[in-house]
Amino acid sequence: MIKRTQILILLAAFCLVISPLLAHADEWGTITIPEGKPVKIGMGTMLTGDYASLGIDIKHGAEMAVLDHGPILGHSLILQAEDDGCSGPPSVAIAEKLCNDPLVVGLVGYMCSGGSKPASDIHDKYKVVMVSPSSTALELTARGIPIFFRTCWNDRIQAERAAAFAIKRGWTSVVVLHDKSDYGQSLAEDFGKNIEKRGGKVLASEGLTRGDKDFSPVLTKIKPLRPKLIYFDGINPVGRKIIMATKRPPKTSILY
Numbered sequence: 001m002i003k004r005t006q007i008l009i010l011l012a013a014f015c016l017v018i019s020p021l022l023a024h025a026d027e028w029g030t031i032t033i034p035e036g037k038p039v040k041i042g043m044g045t046m047l048t049g050d051y052a053s054l055g056i057d058i059k060h061g062a063e064m065a066v067l068d069h070g071p072i073l074g075h076s077l078i079l080q081a082e083d084d085g086c087s088g089p090p091s092v093a094i095a096e097k098l099c100n101d102p103l104v105v106g107l108v109g110y111m112c113s114g115g116s117k118p119a120s121d122i123h124d125k126y127k128v129v130m131v132s133p134s135s136t137a138l139e140l141t142a143r144g145i146p147i148f149f150r151t152c153w154n155d156r157i158q159a160e161r162a163a164a165f166a167i168k169r170g171w172t173s174v175v176v177l178h179d180k181s182d183y184g185q186s187l188a189e190d191f192g193k194n195i196e197k198r199g200g201k202v203l204a205s206e207g208l209t210r211g212d213k214d215f216s217p218v219l220t221k222i223k224p225l226r227p228k229l230i231y232f233d234g235i236n237p238v239g240r241k242i243i244m245a246t247k248r249p250p251k252t253s254i255l256y
Contacts, residue, residue, distance in 0.1 A: 028127050031105050038076040041066065042098040044084035044091055044109030044119065051086055051235050055111050058133055062108050084110045084119075086235070091115030095122035104128065113137035114182040116148070123147045137182050155187045162231070163194030171229035172200040175222045177242065179234025180207040188233040203227050208242075210235065215242060 033039055043062055046055030059081050066079050080098065084091040091110045098104045099122055106129040110116045116135035123130045124145045132140075132150040136158060140148055166174065174195055178188035185207065192202040203225045206218045219242070222230070232242055 033075050033103060037103055038078045039072055039105055040101065040103040041077065041079050042094070042104045042107035042109070043079055043081040044094045044107060044115065045081065045111040046086045047081065047083040049085070054134070054236070055086070058108070058111060080104070084112070084115045086112040087114050088118045091119040092122060095119040099123060099126040099128045106130065108133065110135060112181070112183055113140060116140055117182065120145050120148045137186055155190055159187055159190035159194050162191055163198060166195065166229055166231070167198045167200055173203055173227050174200060174229040174231050175203050175225060175227040176205040177218070177230065177232040178207055179210050181210065181234060184234035188231070191231060191233065208234070
């Protein structure tokens with residue numbers, strides 16, 4: 001029999017967040033792993049598609065942690081990684097699947113805020129801990145759901161630091177772009193607010209659709225504004241397309 005406290009310590013070893021996790025251990029009771037059965041750590045991250053390189057890195061990190069930790073109280077430890085597609089529906093499906101597996105004691109994930117938000121409701125229902133290495137949306141922790149933790153910074157911290165950096169460089173007039181995702185849009189909007197708090201000006205704020213091949217309509221629209229900075233928030237492949245497609249006016253920088 002493995003106590004939930006011991007499982008939470010294990011997840012904490014993965015993600016370096018021991019104290020918050022232990023606070024809820026007694027309230028949630030005990031998980032029993034039958035003799036001869038493995039302890040499973042679930043994972044939700046993007047393993048295929050345009051953004052898979054990010055998710056595969058996360059998976060490799062968790063695999064290293066499993067190898068470093070080894071068996072727990074005589075039970076082998078395995079990682080069950082699932083492809084969350086960096087979006088809601090597959091993340092919810094993974095949450096339902098893994099939260100109903102009696103050998104799964106917690107989950108590393110999900111990769112994106114758009115997946116972590118709906119999946120966290122499933123995890124909260126079953127009281128299965130999830131620790132995201134990369135979901136930054138403010139509301140994920142602001143909602144007070146006790147099963148959700150993360151090891152990354154949140155959008156407020158990112159936006160404040162990015163805006164402070166931009167103003168320090170003299171980039172006081174900016175165009176803000178995002179990829180319409182929960183991550184990209186919320187961070188872009190918060191960045192714009194912080195720019196204006198520091199005396200800068202947001203000339204325009206526009207959304208781009210992931211998967212589009214041609215961003216020229218939006219880029220043509222913002223070119224006459226001659227911003228000192230084009231700031232983009234979203235997944236890397238979209239940012240790369242913006243850089244490749246943008247014929248920047250002189251003295252215009254791009255930050256993403």
